Amino acid sequence: MTILMTTPPIVQVEELLHDYGSRRALSGVDFFVRPGEIFGLLGPNGGGKTTLFRILSTLLRPTAGRASILGFDVAQRPREVRAGIGVVFQSPALDRKLTVRENLETQGRLYGLAGRGLRQAADTMLSRLGLLDRASERAETLSGGLMRRVEIAKGLLHRPRLLLLDEPSTGLDPGARTDLWEQLRELREREGVTVLLTTHLMEEAERCDRLAILSRGSLVACGAPRALKAEIGGDVLAITGADPERLRSEIERRFAAPAGLVDGVIRIERPRAHELVPAIVEAFPGRIESMTLGHPTLLDVFIRKTGHRFWGESKP
Amino acid sequence: MRRALAATGALLKREVVRFLRERNRVFGALAQPVIFWALFGAGLGASFRPSGGGAGASYGEYFFPGTIILILLFTAIFSTISLIEDRREGFLQGVLVAPIPRASLVLGKVLGGTALALAQGALILLCAPLIGIPLSAGMVGGSLAVMLSIAFGLTSLSFCIAWCMDSTQGFHAIMTVLLMPLWLLSGSFFPSAGAPAWLRLLMAADPLTYGVALFRRILYPAGGAVTAGLPGLMPSAVATIAFGALSFGAALALASRPSRKGAW
Numbered sequence: 017m018t019i020l021m022t023t024p025p026i027v028q029v030e031e032l033l034h035d036y037g038s039r040r041a042l043s044g045v046d047f048f049v050r051p052g053e054i055f056g057l058l059g060p061n062g063g064g065k066t067t068l069f070r071i072l073s074t075l076l077r078p079t080a081g082r083a084s085i086l087g088f089d090v091a092q093r094p095r096e097v098r099a100g101i102g103v104v105f106q107s108p109a110l111d112r113k114l115t116v117r118e119n120l121e122t123q124g125r126l127y128g129l130a131g132r133g134l135r136q137a138a139d140t141m142l143s144r145l146g147l148l149d150r151a152s153e154r155a156e157t158l159s160g161g162l163m164r165r166v167e168i169a170k171g172l173l174h175r176p177r178l179l180l181l182d183e184p185s186t187g188l189d190p191g192a193r194t195d196l197w198e199q200l201r202e203l204r205e206r207e208g209v210t211v212l213l214t215t216h217l218m219e220e221a222e223r224c225d226r227l228a229i230l231s232r233g234s235l236v237a238c239g240a241p242r243a244l245k246a247e248i249g250g251d252v253l254a255i256t257g258a259d260p261e262r263l264r265s266e267i268e269r270r271f272a273a274p275a276g277l278v279d280g281v282i283r284i285e286r287p288r289a290h291e292l293v294p295a296i297v298e299a300f301p302g303r304i305e306s307m308t309l310g311h312p313t314l315l316d317v318f319i320r321k322t323g324h325r326f327w328g329e330s331k332p
Numbered sequence: 333m334r335r336a337l338a339a340t341g342a343l344l345k346r347e348v349v350r351f352l353r354e355r356n357r358v359f360g361a362l363a364q365p366v367i368f369w370a371l372f373g374a375g376l377g378a379s380f381r382p383s384g385g386g387a388g389a390s391y392g393e394y395f396f397p398g399t400i401i402l403i404l405l406f407t408a409i410f411s412t413i414s415l416i417e418d419r420r421e422g423f424l425q426g427v428l429v430a431p432i433p434r435a436s437l438v439l440g441k442v443l444g445g446t447a448l449a450l451a452q453g454a455l456i457l458l459c460a461p462l463i464g465i466p467l468s469a470g471m472v473g474g475s476l477a478v479m480l481s482i483a484f485g486l487t488s489l490s491f492c493i494a495w496c497m498d499s500t501q502g503f504h505a506i507m508t509v510l511l512m513p514l515w516l517l518s519g520s521f522f523p524s525a526g527a528p529a530w531l532r533l534l535m536a537a538d539p540l541t542y543g544v545a546l547f548r549r550i551l552y553p554a555g556g557a558v559t560a561g562l563p564g565l566m567p568s569a570v571a572t573i574a575f576g577a578l579s580f581g582a583a584l585a586l587a588s589r590p591s592r593k594g595a596w
Contacts, residue, residue: 073429077590091590098431107421113350125342126430128335154353170426 024087026051026178026210027072032081034067041067043233044081049212049226051177054204056224057214058314064233065214066106069182072212073103085178099127102171106182108163109170112156116147116166119155120173127174141169144206145199161192168199172209179203181213185220197223218314229318236321241314248312248320250287255296256280256305263303270299278319285312285320339436340443343427347411347444361410362452365402369395372521389558392463397547398520400456401482401540404449405515408486411445413503415494434588438491442580445487446480453479465551474550481572482543488579495586518544525561542571 025048034042042064049055059065070076071083074094082089088096110119117138124134142148145165155163164184171179179200185193197220203209213224221227222241229237229244237244257263264282268275271292276283284292290309297304351357373392380391418424427437457475460467490511497503515521517531518540524532535541545559546568552558563571 075425075428075591095431098429101429103426103429105421105425107425109421109423109426111346111350111423113353114346118346118349122342122346123426123430126339126427126432128338128431130338 023051025049026053026086027055027212028082028084029068029072030082032068032071032083033079034064034071034076035079036067041233042071042078045228045230045233045235047228047235047238049178049210051210052204052208053225054200054211054213054223056221056227057212057230058218058221058227058318059214059216059230061216063230065216065230066182067233068230069180069214073101073180074098099174100177102174102176102179104164104167104171104179104181104184106184106186108155108167110155110163110166113154115152115154116142116158117151119166120170123170124173129174137173137175141173144203145169159192160187161189161195164188164192164196165199168196168203172203172207175207176209178210178212181211183215184213185215185217193220221314227314229314229321231318231322237317244317245312245314248285248316250285250312251289252310252312252316253284253286253289253292254308254310255282255284256307257282257300257303258305259303263300266300267296271295276323278323283316283319285316336433336436339430339432340440343437343440344444344447347441348447351411351448357410358452361403361406361448362455364406365399366456368402369399390464393465394523394558395521396460396463396465397544397551398515398518400453400479401518401520401544401547402515403453403456404479404483405486405511407449407452408445408483408490409503409507409511411448412441412487412490412494413500415441415491416497416500416503419495435584438580438583438587442484442487442491442583445490446483449483449487450476450480453483460551471550471553475547478543478547478550478572481576482540482547485539485543485572485576485579488576488583491583492579492586495583514538514540517541519548519562520544523561539571539575542568543575546572 027047027049029045029047032042032045033040045064045068057065057068067076071078071090072085074090074097077091084090085097086100088100090097111122114122120138120141121134124130124137129137139148142151145168147162147165147169150158150162150166155166158166164187168179168181171181184196188196200211204211213220215221224241226240227238227244228235255263255267260277260280260282264275264277267273267282267284273284273286273292276285293307293309296307369392373390373395376395377391380394414422415424419428424437454476457472457479458467493506493510494503497506517535517538519535520540524535524541527535542563545562546565548559548562549555549565549568562568
């Protein structure tokens with residue numbers, strides 16, 4: 017662990033800002049990624065993840081601030097950055113008319129591989145990702161999960177030190193998702209690849225070593241999922257009912273428990289919150305519609321940090 | 333440098349492999365011009381009485397070089413239209429983040445389209461003797477060189493348009509109001525002699541006019557009625573090469589602009 021702390025970060029983002037015309041997509045984001053980490057950028061769609069991903073993958077120049085990868089500034093030295101990263105886009109970047117092997121070979125030539133070296137690199141990646149028996153099939157015939165695997169094989173062909181993945185689970189069934197994560201972990205163990213991925217799925221974010229949570233273009237929290245959840249502490253009680261604002265202030269007064277209101281849901285965060293459940297039900301007969309008790313989740317972290325619900329999760 | 337060339341080669345090869353695996357593209361680019369040629373040749377043959385530049389030839393014969401240029405144009409369009417979606421979500425995203433100069437990307441794409449256009453044009457060119465245009469080895473060589481320059485210029489131009497477009501619908505609009513008139517006004521379809529002055533002016537400003545003139549002058553080395561009134565060999569050659577160079581330069585400049593919008 018001490019070694020990890022002293023090695024320079026693979027990704028360093030400082031005061032990063034981006035505007036599309038008059039709309040601010042990123043407003044001063046700072047974070048870093050250590051070598052060997054699986055690092056997640058979590059946020060609702062429209063929160064700035066894709067903009068950040070595009071800047072890190074050298075597709076977009078930031079309006080202001082700095083992002084460097086492997087010590088190279090992404091805007092000033094894109095060529096060096098490109099040589100050191102593998103990128104897996106959300107929408108498939110495979111040529112559907114080419115076979116799996118042809119896709120890898122085309123990719124390899126873009127990265128200066130040729131001849132026997134290229135064939136060997138392709139074979140290694142195909143076998144590592146369990147694709148050898150599919151090598152001569154056209155990409156268009158593959159399932160979503162297999163296509164994503166080919167994308168990863170393609171992204172790793174030139175042995176990059178950092179793999180960037182944009183929403184890698186999109187369009188994958190639960191089984192393929194589990195496979196994907198096993199493969200990412202294995203690549204980290206065996207090849208020492210650092211992984212940076214974006215996601216809007218809490219369950220995926222839970223699997224990352226560390227997370228940066230983005231909302232409306234700002235970084236609202238950064239840390240290991242467990243540490244972020246521990247910051248909230250205790251339990252979370254979520255209550256719905258008629259006239260929620262009045263109900264909230266009455267609960268607060270009667271039980272001396274600070275209660276928040278987020279999108280019409282009353283939220284109480286405190287240790288031993290379960291003790292409040294029967295008391296509240298009895299105190300407000302007929303006024304409680306539902307009550308949910310749970311340990312804090314990343315969703316709770318998000319709500320606590322932003323004061324609003326996660327976009328896309330706010331609809332019943 | 334070697335890596336840049338290898339990347340260009342890989343992208344060129346990919347264009348050709350894709351094309352051969354999409355049978356309906358082969359059909360579309362080749363069949364439509366040939367159908368045009370057959371229908372217009374038959375339909376306009378009886379009323380085609382030009383006062384100059386084309387006199388002495390049947391309409392089928394007059395229209396023949398224009399048919400080949402239409403094949404070059406269609407192939408250029410079909411091979412570059414994929415850029416529009418490809419670079420936002422598709423294969424080209426991966427190319428844009430590869431450590432290669434932008435010139436490799438542009439050259440790979442343009443040469444790929446050019447090679448496909450040239451191969452299809454050559455197939456039709458070899459049919460020339462069937463309609464009464466005898467071919468010598470020199471004529472075939474010269475025609476291929478002209479077709480190469482024209483195809484390179486048209487593919488580059490089409491690249492520029494596709495690169496600036498957000499949607500394929502937009503590309504179709506530009507194709508109808510810009511690329512088709514470019515062909516219609518090139519002297520492929522009707523000679524400029526006998527056209528009103530304003531139209532002749534437009535035709536003289538059309539870079540494709542010089543490609544068509546060059547093509548005709550090569551197919552009719554003895555000159556005569558078919559080439560009467562056309563721009564001369566040297567000016568036509570210079571204009572055609574300049575068109576290719578300028579279009580390619582523009583494509584390269586567009587593709588090298590750093591992006592602030594994210595779609596590149």
